[in-house]
Amino acid sequence: MNTLNNKRWWEPYLWLLPSIVLMAIFVVFPIAIVFRLSFSEISKSGIVGGFIGFRNFKEAIGLPAFKTVMINTFWWVLSVVGLSTLIGFALALVLNKKFHGRKIARAIVVFPWATSLVIQASVWNYIIKYEYGNLNNVLLNLGIIKQAVNWRSSYQVEFIWECWVGIFVTIPFVTFCVLSGLQSIDGTLYEAATVDGAGGWAKLWKITLPLVRPSLTVSTVLNIIYVFNSFPIIYTMTKGAPANKTDTLITYLYMLNFYDRKKGPATALSVIGFVILCICAGIYMITVMRKEDDT
Amino acid sequence: MTTDEGQAAFAYYTWGNGGGFVDADGNWAVNSAENVEAIEYAIGLVNKGFTNPNPATQTRYDLQDMFAAGKLAMVIAPNQLPTYVADKEGNINLATANIPANEGKSSSSVGVMDRIMAFKDDSAPDQAARDEAIGKFAEFFYNPENYVGWVSMEGFLPAVNSAVGALVEADPSFQAWLDVLGGCQFYPTAKAEWDQVKQGVIAAEQNALTGASVQAELDALQAALVG
Numbered sequence: 001m002n003t004l005n006n007k008r009w010w011e012p013y014l015w016l017l018p019s020i021v022l023m024a025i026f027v028v029f030p031i032a033i034v035f036r037l038s039f040s041e042i043s044k045s046g047i048v049g050g051f052i053g054f055r056n057f058k059e060a061i062g063l064p065a066f067k068t069v070m071i072n073t074f075w076w077v078l079s080v081v082g083l084s085t086l087i088g089f090a091l092a093l094v095l096n097k098k099f100h101g102r103k104i105a106r107a108i109v110v111f112p113w114a115t116s117l118v119i120q121a122s123v124w125n126y127i128i129k130y131e132y133g134n135l136n137n138v139l140l141n142l143g144i145i146k147q148a149v150n151w152r153s154s155y156q157v158e159f160i161w162e163c164w165v166g167i168f169v170t171i172p173f174v175t176f177c178v179l180s181g182l183q184s185i186d187g188t189l190y191e192a193a194t195v196d197g198a199g200g201w202a203k204l205w206k207i208t209l210p211l212v213r214p215s216l217t218v219s220t221v222l223n224i225i226y227v228f229n230s231f232p233i234i235y236t237m238t239k240g241a242p243a244n245k246t247d248t249l250i251t252y253l254y255m256l257n258f259y260d261r262k263k264g265p266a267t268a269l270s271v272i273g274f275v276i277l278c279i280c281a282g283i284y285m286i287t288v289m290r291k292e293d294d295t
Numbered sequence: 296m297t298t299d300e301g302q303a304a305f306a307y308y309t310w311g312n313g314g315g316f317v318d319a320d321g322n323w324a325v326n327s328a329e330n331v332e333a334i335e336y337a338i339g340l341v342n343k344g345f346t347n348p349n350p351a352t353q354t355r356y357d358l359q360d361m362f363a364a365g366k367l368a369m370v371i372a373p374n375q376l377p378t379y380v381a382d383k384e385g386n387i388n389l390a391t392a393n394i395p396a397n398e399g400k401s402s403s404s405v406g407v408m409d410r411i412m413a414f415k416d417d418s419a420p421d422q423a424a425r426d427e428a429i430g431k432f433a434e435f436f437y438n439p440e441n442y443v444g445w446v447s448m449e450g451f452l453p454a455v456n457s458a459v460g461a462l463v464e465a466d467p468s469f470q471a472w473l474d475v476l477g478g479c480q481f482y483p484t485a486k487a488e489w490d491q492v493k494q495g496v497i498a499a500e501q502n503a504l505t506g507a508s509v510q511a512e513l514d515a516l517q518a519a520l521v522g
Contacts, residue, residue, distance in 0.1 A: 044490070130348055131361060150348045155505060158352065239298040242351035242501030259298070260494050 038271045042263040060265035065244035065252065073248040080166035080227045085220060088174025096182045113172035121236035124165045128152060155245045158238050162246060165233050174219045181215030217288045221281050228277050249273045296350040296504065301497030303405055307371060308333040310403040311396035316483050316492060323520045325496060326513035334500060334509045341504060351501045374472040375450040391471055406479035452476055488520055
């Protein structure tokens with residue numbers, strides 16, 4: 001058997017080769033190109049010139065909106081990932097219990113995830129519209145308000161609405177990640193805990209959370225990546241207006257490239273975003289995996 | 296004052312106050328006293344509640360829909376609006392008027408245009424034949440037989456007088472728009488810094504909506520343009 005394995009040591013690599021080639025062409029190569037472009041002079045029409053060192057990065061970081069955009073990105077990722085994880089986890093606990101209509105409830109939870117982000121953001125735009133939005137209509141008809149409310153009274157409020165839409169569309173993904181983890185937990189553990197006198201909270205902290213941690217890790221890491229790179233919600237609802245005050249890094253670099261035609265700083269921002277994402281996702285995974293190894 | 300078309304709002308108010316993007320010599324003059332006064336006036340209208348409440352994010356398409364539904368009394372819109380209202384089966388009485396201007400200043404409409412361009416190519420083997428081909432294409436395109444149909448389909452105003460008669464005969468209401476054409480001003484899109492100016496005036500308006508000084512914003516943009 002050992003002789004056979006040594007002779008066929010190349011076999012796993014052969015099966016991996018198509019995936020490696022596809023990843024190299026469609027992932028690694030474009031990333032390398034973007035890195036190269038970020039250190040190059042690029043004209044408004046996209047003609048690439050010579051190497052210019054870190055000039056694009058200095059220009060990008062020196063832009064007036066950079067600080068605001070980075071702060072927005074931080075709050076965007078923290079609020080959407082954080083709150084969707086909390087709400088999604090709670091929803092998964094509910095959907096894991098047996099009740100009439102559970103299948104229908106699970107199907108309904110999928111809808112926001114299955115619908116495109118542009119449609120979701122457009123629908124929420126209509127809901128909160130001042131002149132004819134559903135929210136004002138319903139509240140006026142119920143007599144809760146006497147006149148229409150401007151639900152987008154300031155850019156801070158508009159950003160909060162964008163975060164809410166992000167949370168709303170992310171909850172289903174977290175819910176089903178956690179649900180798959182919950183369904184793999186052996187029920188006898190809870191029975192044994194009940195016999196030992198453990199209450200609901202004790203079971204949650206001592207049994208559910210530790211065993212669901214791998215699913216939570218996967219959903220959190222993937223969400224950090226998806227949410228950080230999310231474009232449609234903010235672009236549809238505000239396009240970063242007014243004056244980039246509701247922009248995150250991804251929407252801002254898009255505006256910088258296609259509206260302001262500052263292609264050099266835009267590519268520098270993509271590299272900055274890529275590095276930040278790698279560091280955040282890496283730290284999170286290392287920290288959580290270390291905890292799992294310790295336990 | 297949206298991210299896509301805020302330069303139009305800048306044009307409406309500044310041209311109506313005798314200002315604009317450039318001075319009489321064609322040099323950038325975005326921070327002129329007339330421009331500052333005009334934009335401060337526009338921001339004042341928003342702050343006093345005389346306009347739609349979210350001008351930075353509410354597009355004219357939204358406003359046109361509300362106008363067609365009879366929910367909006369007045370809107371600045373392109374010449375396709377009557378057709379748009381009719382297509383939406385909007386049963387409203389509408390009339391057109393010039394964009395308001397300050398006392399003693401003349402009203403200007405905003406003209407937008409596409410360009411058909413031919414590029415110089417010194418490497419072409421037969422320059423004369425090339426020039427002839429370009430001329431033939433231009434004659435073909437602007438021949439009323441072809442041009443009138445295309446302009447009608449797009450809802451544009453004609454760029455040549457030879458098409459005017461046929462268009463007015465097909466739709467007499469077109470004459471009102473043609474009368475305005477003479478008073479149109481156009482964006483200085485031939486200047487290399489135009490896209491920087493366009494985004495710059497939009498940013499200036501949107502920052503002013505959140506409390507920034509119009510003078511400071513336009514001064515900063517002017518400084519960035521002239522170096």
